Amino acid sequence: QVQLQESGPGLVKPSETLSLTCTVSGGSINSYYWFWIRQPPGKGLEWIGQIHYSGTTNYNPSLKSRVSILVDTSKNQFYLKLSSVTAADTAIYYCARDRLSANPSIGEFGFWGQGTLVTVSS
Amino acid sequence: DIQMTQSPSSLSASVGDRVTITCRASHSISTYLNWYQQKPGKAPKLLIYAASSLQSGVPLRFSGSGSGTDFTLIISSLQPEDFATYYCQQSYGTPRTFGQGTKVDVK
Numbered sequence: 001q002v003q004l005q006e007s008g009p010g011l012v013k014p015s016e017t018l019s020l021t022c023t024v025s026g027g028s029i030n031s032y033y034w035f036w037i038r039q040p041p042g043k044g045l046e047w048i049g050q051i052h053y054s055g056t057t058n059y060n061p062s063l064k065s066r067v068s069i070l071v072d073t074s075k076n077q078f079y080l081k082l083s084s085v086t087a088a089d090t091a092i093y094y095c096a097r098d099r100l101s102a103n104p105s106i107g108e109f110g111f112w113g114q115g116t117l118v119t120v121s122s
Numbered sequence: 123d124i125q126m127t128q129s130p131s132s133l134s135a136s137v138g139d140r141v142t143i144t145c146r147a148s149h150s151i152s153t154y155l156n157w158y159q160q161k162p163g164k165a166p167k168l169l170i171y172a173a174s175s176l177q178s179g180v181p182l183r184f185s186g187s188g189s190g191t192d193f194t195l196i197i198s199s200l201q202p203e204d205f206a207t208y209y210c211q212q213s214y215g216t217p218r219t220f221g222q223g224t225k226v227d228v229k
Contacts, residue, residue: 045166045209047218060217061123094165099177107213108156110177112165 002027004095004113012089012120018082022095022113029053029076033098033105036069036080038091039115046091050105051078058105085120092117124149124212128221134229141197143224145210150190154214157186157195160223161206169208170195200226 008020036048049059099110125148153173158166170186
């Protein structure tokens, strides 16, 4: 069974860049789409963007100017970078995988990491 | 963006109750609609995909229906472990978008 684990700093200063890693175990990162999704404390879910193992990306237009998602298939990891953060970016950040291997993405988030809380504060 | 609107935002129910949650899309999304369950401190869990298909391992008391713009999640007989927040999500277009959630708590 595939498992996903987010890692990275829990505290980021305003205007700096948030960087997170999602490590995939129990399966290959190849042949799937991978996602970042966030949830401000006590609020709903927001899709940040996706990456195919080949490197093709698609971002939420609301964040597109600040977000970058990368993949390293040799390490079975993918990454999130969000620049110029503000307090509004404080959230639990989840990485997730498509339910099935398909191209294009089916957008069904079948597997999730446990999430990591990132707080933006000076 | 496709807006997803759930109703109600919260409901109180008892064990054994039949619970119905609705989700409406701002544009037709065919059956590209998924439902998730989230418990406090946990990641969301996929319950139903493609409007009516039960994810592997999900109890049969959960069912989904609908197409176009109107969708329904039904829990036929609420169990203690079902008290949680439920989200719908469209997979018709990008950006993928979620409903605001429906919290099911104890009556």
